[in-house]
Amino acid sequence: MSDTESLDLTPVAAPPTTRRSRRRNVAVFVALFAAVVALLAQGVLHSLNYFDTVDQALATRASLGTTTFRLEGIVAAHTITRTSRGASFWMDGGNAKRVFVDAVGQPPQLFQSNIPVVVLGHFTSRTSDTFDATQILVKHTASYIAAHPSRVRAPNGTVR
Secondary structure: OOHHHHOOOOOOOOOOOOHHHHHHHHHHHHHHHHHHHHHHHHHHHHHOOOOEEHHHHHHOHHHHOOOOEEEEEEEOOOOOEEOOOEEEEEEEOOOOOEEEEEEEOOOOOOOOOOOEEEEEEEEOOOOOOEEEEEEEEEOOOOHHHHHOOOOOEOOOOOEO
16 A cells, blocks of 8 residues: 555535634624724823813812813913013903913913913912913914914914
8 A cells, every 4th residue: 555545635524613603703803893992982082182261270270289281261461471481471261260370481482462372281289370381372273374474484484
């Protein structure tokens, strides 16, 4: 007998697929899909940046304490003082409420009185009206550039 005669080369049928393995495959795909959806949802939720208005922040000042958050309001007229560290100014909310902002760093070029701004920082204490800011963001709509083309300049000095 030769070696080729001793080997059985006839095809063997695959074992029948059971319902149990199909269910397991479906369960694995459902679990993977749910995990991907959960990760995407968490990523989207954490990428949203909310802010509190001056009125909201003052109403919840005790619970906010000294945690960092974004505060939105209008820069009060004639209150901006340039300091060696940055700028200080009063922010108005509705209902005649005010917060004193002490900002560190160079304010944006468009920063001025009577404009809406968002500042990132924290209250100095649970009862203080002073807000220590590390960043000032000037708020404006997309139509701002069209209405005031000479106000927005690129870093190289060209007008946008």
